[in-house]
Amino acid sequence: MIRIKAGVPRRTRPRTHSRPPARPRRRPLSRAFALGLPTAWGATALTFKLACPLAQQYGLGARIVTGAVFFAVGTGLVLHVRRTLLRELRQVRRVAGAAQSALLRPLPPHIGGLDVAAVQLSADRGATIGGDLYEAVGTEHGVRVVMGDARGHGLAAVGTAAAVLGSFREAVYDEPDLGGVLRRLERALARHLRARSSDGPDAEEFVTVLLLEIRPDGEVRALNCGHPWPYVLRDKDIEPLARADPLPPLGLFPLPPELPTVDCRHLLPGEALLLHTDGAEDARDARGRFFPLPEVLAEAMGEQPRSPEAVLRDIVTALLHHTDGAPADDVALLMLSNDGAPSGARDAGISGSAARA
Structure with a gap:
């Protein structure tokens, strides 16, 4: 939509067949x-x-x-x-x-009645993204979320993450169920791997993927391909969203003919979900001890309600301190908090997000 300020006349230029004067070329002079x-x-x-x-x-x-x-x-x-x-x-x-911003674009702070915050750390110095990927989109089906982890880390895995993210951003609007979205991701990954193999020998590649659908009434549905289950947070009570065995990662084996979604639970007002990649829980300190994500998460939640940005900030600070500022693998964290908005406001937020997309 083009906006024109009222009361400001538009300048008109006389038509002429002569070319406008060329701008001086600064690069040869420099x-x-x-x-x-x-x-x-x-x-x-x-x-x-x-x-x-x-x-x-x-x-x-x-x-x-x-x-x-x-x-x-x-x-x-x-x-x-x-x-x-x-x-x-x-x-x-x-x-x-x-x-990098075009690939892993910043998420809006509110999507469909959910407060959203995300952070990503790359294992490659100087890079802001790596093989971890995430996205949250408001659609007519609910808020759909993807969290994934491409094999490898750093810039070498960026191409694989881009192929999966691009397919997700299109499929979430077209597919009525999560199974259709996952199959679209599988086809996009297969095309990407074929293109890479045509350039030379290609090692075994795969991507772990977690798909979530948070419906307007708070019901959470999931499809998991080899990814860690997210945590459900309520005050200091922390538990996995589900305990079902995940499917194999995308790229290793074809998807089965049937893809039934896992009906997890309802995300109640005051509750939150923390999605993460395995780089968070697998991070080690100098003595080889793993990063205690659940304990740090419980401490970051505190006694009073805190914003997702504040919680993630504390987690990242603790993670960098644990790894002495140099995590060995990419790390991605995504937090979704139910702010307690009524169903009508949640539906309006979803429609607005879908219209903006």
Whole structure:
């Protein structure tokens, strides 16, 4: 939708067949400057050495002056190269940040009557995403959520995560049940793996996937392919959402003909779900001890109700302290809290989220 401010006349330009003046091209000039400045400094040093009478003398004073000149030229060259490299690094980081944000985009704080917060840690230094994936979307069927973990970690698993996420974002609106969504994810992963294998030998790849559907009345349905079950939180009471055996991860074996969803329970007002990847519970400290996620989660919940953002912040702080700031695997956490909104408000929130998508 295009918005035009009232009371502000639109400017019109006379039609002309002449081309508008071309903008000056800055990149060739900047490249010429980047090459010309070191050349000028080198020419200055060479001219001083060959043409200056003082540079031809061998006295102590002459040597000090000559050394100072060459030191200044060398320092200028080093600073120039450093400034150029930093400028290119900032540009690369901007491009990488835009690409990573497009893949694992920020979630809205409220979806269909649920408070939402998520955080992701990559095992690769300098990367903000890795092989872990998550998404929450409000649809006419309810709030649908995916949490997954591609084999491997860091940037090497980003392509697999992108294939699964792209398929999920389309399938959640088209498929009336979670089984149809899961089959769409399986087909998308198979296409991705075939494309990778055409470029060369491909190792065994798979993705653990957890699909949740939280209906307007709070009923939670799930399909699990090799992923850890989320935790249900109420005050300091913490328990797994379900204890059913999950299906094998996607990519290892074909899905069975029948995909019955697991009817877990109702997410009551004041309760929350914490979805996580195995990188959280498998994180170890220097002595080889696993990260105690349930205990840290119970402590983070506190005595008073807390926002999902505050709970995740405490968990991440404890996790980084446990691993000395360097987790060995990617970690993703997603928290969904029932804020107690009535069913009508929840339906309106779902419809609004679906319309925005």
